[in-house]
């Protein structure tokens with residue numbers, strides 16, 4: 001524990017490149033003891049906050065992530081909520097946008113910052129981006145005014161920018177600037193000073209108490225359309241047993257093929273109670289159901305518009321709402337509204 005009179009920060013290590021080192025024999029990256037992570041960054045002792053740490057017993061590459069791990073993270077935050085002012089979650093970058101989006105829905109009425117970060121290069125690497133990402137994430141999570149946290153939402157910090165987590169997507173497997181938030185501006189920019197864009201921060205109702213939702217329904221599918229996609233394949237996915245929802249990644253402003261047979265597959269699925277969400281496969285911009293002839297029918301069938309939501313936020317929002325047993329009737333209205341700032 002690093003002592004300070006100021007903000008109390010809990011650092012949660014789940015795994016990912018940030019805490020890995022090269023196995024000298026095989027040359028491949030392996031997770032190492034989290035305590036060594038703090039030894040590797042003596043600069044942490046200079047920060048004006050108290051840091052405690054907690055680690056997954058077996059840190060993972062984030063490609064192993066799943067809702068059980070999301071619940072583990074939510075559990076830690078719930079148990080340590082009152083005794084900390086902010087949380088920094090170290091996570092592999094590959095699926096960070098999914099986990100961070102999921103947590104944004106699972107943590108309702110969050111009044112403190114939860115900042116996800118990671119790195120493209122391991123912390124021991126000479127040219128690592130890990131130190132800057134970690135140190136600035138802790139500084140951002142420590143920002144206080146009149147003894148209260150300035151940021152009160154789940155965010156993602158990478159390469160000098162803090163984003164709303166459920167607006168992010170990993171866009172690059174090599175560049176240090178690995179994430180983008182194309183439909184929502186940065187919350188904080190890190191330069192010589194930290195520039196907080198206060199007008200874009202989520203303003204939760206401070207009177208409500210944190211509610212942690214831990215049931216995520218995984219009976220869902222994600223279908224990315226492409227010209228020539230086989231209707232047989234689509235039909236097979238839609239007839240999977242127990243299927244409750246499908247995210248349909250469509251073209252441009254939410255367009256799909258308009259053949260009767262394709263629309264029939266969607267219609268009978270909706271009649272069976274399967275929720276269908278229309279999300280654009282473009283990285284930026286929004287679904288506008290009805291703008292073009294080809295999406296007018298979708299609106300009539302009762303397809304839910306994902307508007308400008310990311311696929312990551314759509315997947316996790318659907319898991320959350322189905323897990324909460326929201327009725328079919330209410331699902332469209334709730335999904336099309338902003339719950340945690342994920343939709344404009």
Ligand code: ASP
Nearest residue numbers: 016017061062092093094
């Ligand atoms: N494969 C790693 C992970 O996502 C990559 C990273 O940490 O950035 O866990």
